[in-house]
Amino acid sequence: MVLVVALILAACSSFAAVSTPAFSSAAGAAHSGARATGPRATTLAAGEASSPLLPEDTLLAPTVVGSNRLSLVRDRRPALPLTGSVVGIDPGHNGRNWTDPGFINQLIWNGREEETCDTTGTQTDGGYTEAQFNFNVASFLAGDLRAAGATVVLTRSSNDGVGPCVTTRSAIINRARADVAIDIHADGGPADGRGFAILEPVADGVNDRVIAASAAFGRILLERYRTLTGMPISTYDGVAGIAERDNLAGLNLTTVPKVLIECGNMRNAIDSALLVRTSFQQLAAKALAQAITQYLTARD
Numbered sequence: 001m002v003l004v005v006a007l008i009l010a011a012c013s014s015f016a017a018v019s020t021p022a023f024s025s026a027a028g029a030a031h032s033g034a035r036a037t038g039p040r041a042t043t044l045a046a047g048e049a050s051s052p053l054l055p056e057d058t059l060l061a062p063t064v065v066g067s068n069r070l071s072l073v074r075d076r077r078p079a080l081p082l083t084g085s086v087v088g089i090d091p092g093h094n095g096r097n098w099t100d101p102g103f104i105n106q107l108i109w110n111g112r113e114e115e116t117c118d119t120t121g122t123q124t125d126g127g128y129t130e131a132q133f134n135f136n137v138a139s140f141l142a143g144d145l146r147a148a149g150a151t152v153v154l155t156r157s158s159n160d161g162v163g164p165c166v167t168t169r170s171a172i173i174n175r176a177r178a179d180v181a182i183d184i185h186a187d188g189g190p191a192d193g194r195g196f197a198i199l200e201p202v203a204d205g206v207n208d209r210v211i212a213a214s215a216a217f218g219r220i221l222l223e224r225y226r227t228l229t230g231m232p233i234s235t236y237d238g239v240a241g242i243a244e245r246d247n248l249a250g251l252n253l254t255t256v257p258k259v260l261i262e263c264g265n266m267r268n269a270i271d272s273a274l275l276v277r278t279s280f281q282q283l284a285a286k287a288l289a290q291a292i293t294q295y296l297t298a299r300d
Helices: 002-016 020-031 130-147 166-175 208-229 269-275 278-299
Strands: 034-036 041-043 058-065 069-076 086-091 107-109 114-116 151-154 180-187 197-201 242-245 258-265
Touching: 086 130, 086 166, 107 166, 130 151, 130 180, 130 278, 180 208, 180 278, 197 208, 208 242, 208 258, 208 278, 258 269, 269 278
Parallel strands: 086 151, 086 180, 180 258, 197 242
Antiparallel strands: 034 041, 058 069, 107 114, 197 258
């Protein structure tokens, strides 16, 4: 018994003697005027005391090494599934595009041919606009992705502006080097047509390297959206829910894996009754978030 007590006392004495360097590289950062607050260290505010802190998602636990020595072991909390990932979201059109036809009707080069800078988008028979639907779903999606640890890049931050042009939208996401991107739309198809479709890019030079990855993401998105929302596959657009498109700047000019989803048909009475509901928009966003998470985690 005396021997056990002696060993415990010796271990405690050793732990008390552990000096600042035992905190590894994080301590060095603290002594040089930086405090670790995550993956990167940040500079201490003026007058703030320096202390050997580790990243805030790290806990230190004493562990007995050998008979009487203690060391500090990192006990990291589980990382969020999308930590370190960048996701691009393009909510199609904008709420006040109709106020500036001179701007949105200007011609741009989409990688293959000329098309207009943007359009107003479609709307339901009751006047609910596609631009509002797109923005709502994008906002819900951005929240879901950020909660999962992703960095989100949106091409517009409100629904009360004009533009930007489709070429600018593509450039915003390309410059961010997004790991994956999605263009969110709702269709203005025939009144007797139902369902959603995934539009995928066709190789045109600029986007050659992301064609296969875009198709892989599209397959995941098709299954997740159909399963979670219950929206049927389009009865009029594409083949089995997939449509390859070579006339859209957002797909022609992309340098990151990207697809465009037509979430339903606003000109169809059944689809439109769903699309205008906040609960459905949240469900649609959840389906997109699940597809993005599945794609990115499978790739990693």
